[in-house]
Amino acid sequence: MARRHVMEFERPLFALEDKVVALKRMDVSADPELAAEIEALSAQIEVLRDQTYRDLGPWDRVQIARHPSRPKTEHYIAALFDDVLELHGDRSYGDDEAMFAGLGTFQGRRVVILGHRKGTDTKSNIRRNFGSPHPEGFRKAMRIMQMADKFGLPIVSFLDTAGAFPGIEAEERGQAWAIAESLATLSAVGVPVVAVGIGEGGSGGALAIGFGDRLIMLENSYYSVISPEACASILYRDSAQASSAAACLKMTASDLLGMGIIDEIVPEPVGGAHHDPAAMFVAVGTSVGRALLELSGIHREELVATRYERLRAVGAYAP
Amino acid sequence: MPISDWFSAREARRYTRVSEGASAPASDVPDGVWIKCETCHKTIYEGDLVANMRVCPSCGHHFDVPAPQRIEMIADEGSFLETDGHLAPADPLSFVAAKSYAESLEGGRAKSGLNEGVVTGTAAIDGIPVVLGVMDFRFIGASMGSVVGEKIARAFELATERRLPVVMITASGGARMQEGMFSLMQMAKTSAAVQRHLARGLPYVSVLSNPTYGGVTASFPVLADVILAEPGASIGFTGPRIIEQTIRQKLPKGFQTSEFMLEHGLIDEVVPRGELRSRLALLLNYLTPRVSDGGAS
Ligand SMILES: [Zn+2]
Numbered sequence: 001m002a003r004r005h006v007m008e009f010e011r012p013l014f015a016l017e018d019k020v021v022a023l024k025r026m027d028v029s030a031d032p033e034l035a036a037e038i039e040a041l042s043a044q045i046e047v048l049r050d051q052t053y054r055d056l057g058p059w060d061r062v063q064i065a066r067h068p069s070r071p072k073t074e075h076y077i078a079a080l081f082d083d084v085l086e087l088h089g090d091r092s093y094g095d096d097e098a099m100f101a102g103l104g105t106f107q108g109r110r111v112v113i114l115g116h117r118k119g120t121d122t123k124s125n126i127r128r129n130f131g132s133p134h135p136e137g138f139r140k141a142m143r144i145m146q147m148a149d150k151f152g153l154p155i156v157s158f159l160d161t162a163g164a165f166p167g168i169e170a171e172e173r174g175q176a177w178a179i180a181e182s183l184a185t186l187s188a189v190g191v192p193v194v195a196v197g198i199g200e201g202g203s204g205g206a207l208a209i210g211f212g213d214r215l216i217m218l219e220n221s222y223y224s225v226i227s228p229e230a231c232a233s234i235l236y237r238d239s240a241q242a243s244s245a246a247a248c249l250k251m252t253a254s255d256l257l258g259m260g261i262i263d264e265i266v267p268e269p270v271g272g273a274h275h276d277p278a279a280m281f282v283a284v285g286t287s288v289g290r291a292l293l294e295l296s297g298i299h300r301e302e303l304v305a306t307r308y309e310r311l312r313a314v315g316a317y318a319p
Numbered sequence: 320m321p322i323s324d325w326f327s328a329r330e331a332r333r334y335t336r337v338s339e340g341a342s343a344p345a346s347d348v349p350d351g352v353w354i355k356c357e358t359c360h361k362t363i364y365e366g367d368l369v370a371n372m373r374v375c376p377s378c379g380h381h382f383d384v385p386a387p388q389r390i391e392m393i394a395d396e397g398s399f400l401e402t403d404g405h406l407a408p409a410d411p412l413s414f415v416a417a418k419s420y421a422e423s424l425e426g427g428r429a430k431s432g433l434n435e436g437v438v439t440g441t442a443a444i445d446g447i448p449v450v451l452g453v454m455d456f457r458f459i460g461a462s463m464g465s466v467v468g469e470k471i472a473r474a475f476e477l478a479t480e481r482r483l484p485v486v487m488i489t490a491s492g493g494a495r496m497q498e499g500m501f502s503l504m505q506m507a508k509t510s511a512a513v514q515r516h517l518a519r520g521l522p523y524v525s526v527l528s529n530p531t532y533g534g535v536t537a538s539f540p541v542l543a544d545v546i547l548a549e550p551g552a553s554i555g556f557t558g559p560r561i562i563e564q565t566i567r568q569k570l571p572k573g574f575q576t577s578e579f580m581l582e583h584g585l586i587d588e589v590v591p592r593g594e595l596r597s598r599l600a601l602l603l604n605y606l607t608p609r610v611s612d613g614g615a616s
Binding site: 179 | 406407408409410411412414415416417418465466468469472494495496498499500501502503504505506507508510511513514515518533534536537538539540541542555556557561562565566570571574575579583585
């Protein structure tokens with residue numbers, strides 16, 4: 001069995017659970033008081049579990065969003081789409097595995113699928129660069145956006161990246177150019193665009209495929225202009241202050257719904273999506289299905305105009 | 320006189336005046352201010368630097384240019400009319416850390432005499448009417464919050480409506496962290512405004528000056544028909560410090576300079592400041608739609 005991943009805020013709960021597991025291994029018949037203690041501790045666990053997972057702070061949610069067992073783009077694709085056909089390459093430099101692009105059938109409807117793709121183990125994470133695309137990843141996504149526009153296929157995108165990759169080659173090949181062109185392209189496609197934040201929404205690299213006619217976020221996903229660690233190292237000269245920075249940045253789904261940046265929050269199973277992936281897939285499928293239904297039948301000019309108005313409305317100014 | 324006072328004095332005249340050769344009149348030159356060039360380490364008299372378009376007379380190092388002076392260098396005398404100058408930032412996240420956003424904004428205003436990190440308006444360049452946007456790094460690094468994004472989007476909309484070319488002169492540290500997602504979304508907003516402008520067959524030229532980074536680079540500046548850059552400007556998406564920390568290796572010499580970007584096919588030309596105005600005029604002459612060309616109108 002893989003080593004269990006314990007998040008900071010879960011430590012007291014897991015410690016108590018471990019204690020009960022250890023007690024249960026002992027001979028209960030030899031000690032009549034033991035059974036009573038196990039029962040008492042088990043009740044305590046239920047209370048503590050409830051406390052641990054209720055009212056999660058921003059930093060707790062960031063940890064859930066990054067949890068290694070959290071369902072990833074490929075899991076949502078497998079669960080929600082039929083006849084999936086992955087398409088490769090940017091037709092110029094290479095194929096970036098950190099970005100998924102392809103075709104699929106969602107509830108009987110033909111769509112284009114885009115998504116940041118993290119790995120599920122060390123090997124796949126190295127191939128996929130931990131979900132941080134290079135310019136060719138964004139250019140592949142852009143190419144497939146144009147295909148969606150040409151063939152009138154709605155776009156469903158899944159956001160899960162710490163950000164665009166910060167490297168020498170990424171700069172040499174125009175990381176900023178690729179992101180900007182992707183933004184411009186996505187703003188103008190004449191098909192419905194539904195973006196779903198499933199985990200990490202790391203700045204420009206997330207935004208490149210991360211806005212549209214509906215922006216949906218999972219309860220414990222985040223979307224931020226800067227990572228809490230980088231923000232903390234600027235603000236406090238200490239990346240260990242990431243927890244405070246996460247709070248300052250107002251990056252949780254509920255913050256962003258409150259500010260009118262996103263349209264909808266999909267509630268997660270208690271403790272996070274990884275506690276019950278199947279239930280999570282159903283909930284996401286329901287939300288995406290509803291969004292696509294609402295957007296179907298709208299003329300392409302109207303879709304683009306409305307999307308532009310949505311973007312134009314984002315901002316806060318002094319009175 | 321500190322440089323900020325010098326600019327507020329100019330500010331009072333709405334920075335639409337231009338003296339011959341874009342050099343400041345003698346009365347505007349502060350007394351006794353000496354500046355050390357970071358490239359050749361020579362000491363330059365502030366007045367000489369201003370007279371030389373803030374380019375080091377010894378080595379050609381291009382110093383940062385405050386927006387008002389940049390407008391004087393680029394626009395025809397008296398042609399600039401500011402738009403949306405009243406638009407001022409709010410504090411949507413009530414951002415408080417070691418330093419509050421409110422304090423940073425106050426500092427930006429004091430340093431620059433401006434309401435925000437970009438100045439937009441209509442102008443003429445060698446008689447060609449344009450919409451002009453100029454960023455001012457002194458205002459919180461001209462990072463792109465709601466107001467910067469909004470002013471840029473409005474500038475493009477104005478140009479689209481009047482069928483005018485757009486010229487943007489950039490300098491920015493990137494996104495404005497203190498406005499969180501409001502800031503990030505300005506990347507999409509400004510890119511969408513550029514897209515609409517270009518889709519109507521209208522020209523857009525950008526000039527990247529030192530430094531242009533992050534979420535600003537990755538939006539409106541690099542979507543231009545023609546991208547120019549000033550010599551030696553630092554341009555990129557991720558800052559060099561973060562890249563070094565991530566990849567744990569030293570960056571090559573000249574990485575992320577204008578010349579590096581030219582070499583990698585990402586910009587059209589590196590243009591020294593002294594030639595910028597005439598180069599823009601030449602370009603706009605080529606790109607501004609005319610019926611007489613017999614091409615698509
Ligand atoms: Zn010098």
